[in-house]
Amino acid sequence: MRLESVRELKQAIVSDPYWLAARSDEGAHMAIGVALGTSPDEHKVAVRARSENDIDQKLLDRIRAQAGGEVDLRYTGPLEVLPVTDSMPSRRLSIGASAAHYGTASGTLGFFARRNADGAIGIVSNNHVLAAQNRGLDADEILHPAPADSGRSPNDVIAHLCGNYPRLRPEGQTVDCAFAGLVSGLAFDPLALGPAETLKTTIATAEKQLLVEKIGRTTGRTRGIITTIDLDFFDVDYRCGRVSFSGQIEIESLDATAFCRSGDSGSLVFTRDYEPVGLLFLSARAGGPGNSGRGYANPIGEVLTALDVSFAS
């Protein structure tokens, strides 16, 4: 039967007083619709019931007669409403996504990590991204996208800050990092860097001039080269005060395009072989090819140790 013919027939059946009477009878629990065939004109009248006991035989015979036998009868078994799940962002989280503490404008999700103490899964970025430069408290909300990208509570909460993050202190600092536990049920790709590109969980040590890349919230995926290691900084100005760092990594762009810009904080720096090497946290506005500036990263081994986490896989 043609689709329109079946639809017209269905309308006639449900308007038939016999159908209405049978529907009001507690013994009949039948549904009617259009059954699709394998060709354009192969439609039938669909009749569904939970079991044979739910069929009104006279009504079924009447429908068969009206449809010239073109009836598709099936028993469905018990029907139940699907359980409602908590509303969650439907997008899959991945490395390089926009994410930040609710009190911070913007930042980047560096990588997914598993806390060694209890196996909790979370995300790692900078202290000044996830913990608002030492102001963050345990269980503070982390948003994706970040507030500057219109992320708002409660719909965009993806994680909660772990309160024992390394504080930024005036001296002896090696990392600017924090960990936040992911909200359960969130979809994420722990090691995906792009189509058919997977981050390795073995880390690279920057003792030679490595070619590297990063994926950041502001500048996306960029390429660079490590030009300096063991870099000790004196007096980096944060809102929480001046901080001195030791043992840092410097990265220059390979061309006049900036390796990083504001909002790329917390980006994971990885080698061309996809081995993690650093966590981006700082930039210099001058220097580099075309005076495009430079980026600076914490050695990734220091970050993993400070947070007592491993790469999630």
Added chain:
Amino acid sequence: MSVATLEEARAAKAVLRARLLGRLPGLRGLGIAFVDGGYGVRVLVDRRPADGAIPDDVDGVPVIVDVVGELTPL
């Protein structure tokens, strides 16, 4: 000037740190640079230093000076 090893560059960096820290206005950082297949010391400053304020080498390890301007958390 011969190519320096990583250990030689680290020793030179320690010497330069003792020499410059607290004495060179605008000193922002000291690190190990990759230079011609070997290593050197990189000095980060926020303004160009006076002539002679920073040596060209320390015990034969090359010293590279870079004006980086303002350093800001991203």
